[in-house]
Amino acid sequence: MITRRNLLKRLSALPLMGGLFGTHWAFGKSAMSAEALPARNVIQEMGLRTFINAAGNYTSMTASLMPPEVMGAIQEASRHYVMLDDLQDAVGARIAELCHAEAAMVTAGCWSALVLGTAGVLTGTDTKKIAQLPFLAGTGMKSEIILQKSHANGYHHALTNTGAKLILIETREELDAAINENTAMMWYLNRETPVGQIKHEEWIAIARKHGIPTMNDIAADVPPVENLWKYNDMGFDLVAISGGKALCGPQSAGILMGKKDLIAAARLNAPPRGGNIGRGNKVNKEEIIGMLVALETFINRDHEAYWKEWERKVAFIAGEISGVPGFRSETFVPEIANENPTLKVSWDKSKVALTGAQLGEKLRKGSPSIETISWEGEDYIRVAVFTLNQGEEKVVAKRLGEELLAAVS
Numbered sequence: 001m002i003t004r005r006n007l008l009k010r011l012s013a014l015p016l017m018g019g020l021f022g023t024h025w026a027f028g029k030s031a032m033s034a035e036a037l038p039a040r041n042v043i044q045e046m047g048l049r050t051f052i053n054a055a056g057n058y059t060s061m062t063a064s065l066m067p068p069e070v071m072g073a074i075q076e077a078s079r080h081y082v083m084l085d086d087l088q089d090a091v092g093a094r095i096a097e098l099c100h101a102e103a104a105m106v107t108a109g110c111w112s113a114l115v116l117g118t119a120g121v122l123t124g125t126d127t128k129k130i131a132q133l134p135f136l137a138g139t140g141m142k143s144e145i146i147l148q149k150s151h152a153n154g155y156h157h158a159l160t161n162t163g164a165k166l167i168l169i170e171t172r173e174e175l176d177a178a179i180n181e182n183t184a185m186m187w188y189l190n191r192e193t194p195v196g197q198i199k200h201e202e203w204i205a206i207a208r209k210h211g212i213p214t215m216n217d218i219a220a221d222v223p224p225v226e227n228l229w230k231y232n233d234m235g236f237d238l239v240a241i242s243g244g245k246a247l248c249g250p251q252s253a254g255i256l257m258g259k260k261d262l263i264a265a266a267r268l269n270a271p272p273r274g275g276n277i278g279r280g281n282k283v284n285k286e287e288i289i290g291m292l293v294a295l296e297t298f299i300n301r302d303h304e305a306y307w308k309e310w311e312r313k314v315a316f317i318a319g320e321i322s323g324v325p326g327f328r329s330e331t332f333v334p335e336i337a338n339e340n341p342t343l344k345v346s347w348d349k350s351k352v353a354l355t356g357a358q359l360g361e362k363l364r365k366g367s368p369s370i371e372t373i374s375w376e377g378e379d380y381i382r383v384a385v386f387t388l389n390q391g392e393e394k395v396v397a398k399r400l401g402e403e404l405l406a407a408v409s
Contacts, residue, residue: 051369053387054396056338057220061371063244063251064387066294070249073293074286084272087285091292096257098299100229101239103263105256105270106288110219112281113240113256114158118145119278120265121185121213121238122162130269133277134163142184146175148196151189155217159187161277171197172206179210188236190218191337204235213237213262219254220245220337225303228295238262243287246338246386249294253287306386310341313385313393317343320397324404326352338384345400346380347407354407356381362403370399 043050057064066074088105095104107113122141123129129141136143145159149168156166164184169175175198186207193199198206200216207214215238216231223246231239238258244251256266270278311331318329329345347354359381360374373382383400385393 049369051364051371052389052392052395053371054383054385054392055371055373055387056384057245057387059244059251063242064246064248065389066248066250066290067297069297070290070294074250074290077286077289080285082285084285085267087288088267091288092263094292095255095295098228098295099239099255099257100232101257102260103258105263105267106243106283106291107240107254107256107270108281108283108287109244109252110217110240110242110254111155111158112278112283113254114155114215114217115161116266116270116278116281117215117238117240117256117258117262118159118162118164118185118187119269119276120262120267121215122164123269124261124265125268127268130276133269134161136163142182144178144180144182145185145187146178146183147187147189148192148198150195150197151187151192153189153192155189155219156187172202175206179206179212183210183212186212186214188214188216190216190221190231194335200231200234200236208235213259215240215258221339222246222298223303223307223339225299228299232257243291243294247291247294247298249291250287253283253291255291255295307341310385313388314341314343314383316393317383317385317397317400321345321401321404324401324408326408327404338386340384340386343383343385344380345383345404349379352379352407355379359403359407362406363399366399366403368395368399370396 051061053061055061091106092104095106096102105116107116119130119133122136122143123133129139132139132141143164144167145164146167146169147156149170152166152168159166167178167183169178186203188200188203204214214236216236217240218227218231219240219242221227221241228241236258238256241247241255243249243253243255256263269276271282273279314331318331321327321329327345327347329343331341331343333339333341349355355376356374356378357376360372363370363372373384374380383396388396
């Protein structure tokens with residue numbers, strides 16, 4: 001049993017113990033700082049495959065590599081305590097300023113931004129309604145969200161986490177007919193703009209006419225950098241974006257930005273508060289700060305220089321494989337999402353017995369391992385360069401050339 005006398009004796013011994021063993025993290029900096037510790041390569045210890053990423057910043061490939069500015073900010077943040085709401089207030093205000101929004105918050109990825117933004121639209125700042133999600137029946141809350149059928153490609157499931165019902169339409173006439181007193185929001189998936197019949201401006205105009213909030217999911221839609229504020233300026237009430245893709249922030253972070261009242265409502269549906277559907281959408285102080293620094297770093301970099309460097313890398317790879325008979329390459333820029341110079345390598349399957357998936361697998365299993373974008377049955381692969389480290393274009397060109405020559409020999 002610990003008595004008051006024994007406790008006092010233990011406390012009096014603490015300074016001596018600290019002198020012997022070094023100061024504990026809780027009482028200040030360690031005798032051996034984090035920078036002084038040897039780097040531990042856990043990925044190598046576990047024998048995991050690493051690879052050159054010539055595919056892009058996909059979630060399954062752990063998205064992007066964070067730059068030193070971001071990692072430095074994360075490491076410094078890890079040494080301090082701060083109130084989570086205070087941090088979200090300050091960081092949100094800075095993000096909103098950078099992106100031309102009234103308010104903003106850092107979320108646990110873009111999916112989390114969709115869930116919390118939708119929840120905020122449904123509940124407002126009514127704590128009783130917040131506690132009732134996702135059970136909307138009998139609450140008096142509007143429960144229908146309208147989106148275009150072409151925009152329903154998987155990510156729309158985030159909206160249903162709130163209990164909302166999705167109403168899918170295709171034409172302007174169908175949209176007009178779908179709007180009613182139970183319509184809570186109109187949702188737009190930016191990457192599907194080319195295939196949807198109703199474009200941004202018309203979508204917003206119709207929603208405004210009926211007093212309905214709008215949300216735009218622009219998850220991977222930078223570059224160009226202007227997209228960070230384009231859709232806020234256009235008039236969307238909420239905009240959600242991934243933090244770990246081209247922004248090169250923490251993969252598990254994202255941003256929700258938009259109207260002040262809707263962001264305030266989304267915050268009430270999110271941690272540190274409990275008793276809501278967003279409790280599991282937790283984002284820590286390191287991710288919040290890392291997301292801000294990543295955003296600032298991305299906005300302030302020389303975008304023209306980056307673009308020219310990507311063009312140089314694509315041209316180098318194309319030039320190195322240009323002499324392989326039976327194969328051809330072309331450079332293209334995706335119409336939307338991951339807009340950057342990309343190389344498409346293709347061939348005539350009647351002359352070259354190879355599929356895209358087979359070539360991709362050969363590059364994957366080679367040394368070093370290289371990931372590209374390829375599909376079974378297709379006669380081409382895509383090579384992205386914006387995720388390559390300096391000099392890796394040479395390795396990609398060499399390995400790709402070797403496999404193409406082997407295919408025709």
